[in-house]
Amino acid sequence: MLVLKITNAPEVVASKMGRFLEALTPDAFDQKTIEDVLIKELIKNLQAEGLKGEVAAVRGLDLDDKNIVVGEGLHVRRHETF
Helix, strand or coil: CCCCCCCCCCHHHHHHHCCCCCCCHHHHHHHHHHHHHHHHHHHHHHHHHHCCCCCEEEEEEEEEEEEEEEEEEEEEEEEEEE
């Protein structure tokens, strides 16, 4: 199983949309947008390599060095099978 943590979603949105629009969008929206785009591209690339599996965007889970921290309200926001 792989765990991927996106740490610069606001910066990516700002570089794509501009600083003014980025200032108007909340960081949670930026994070969801980046995750959704990443999931779509991951699925496309993994399928091209012949891989099958599942990918999910999860809230309430965090990486802290070599530890996975499970917070209150663990929730699968999006789940895709490919």
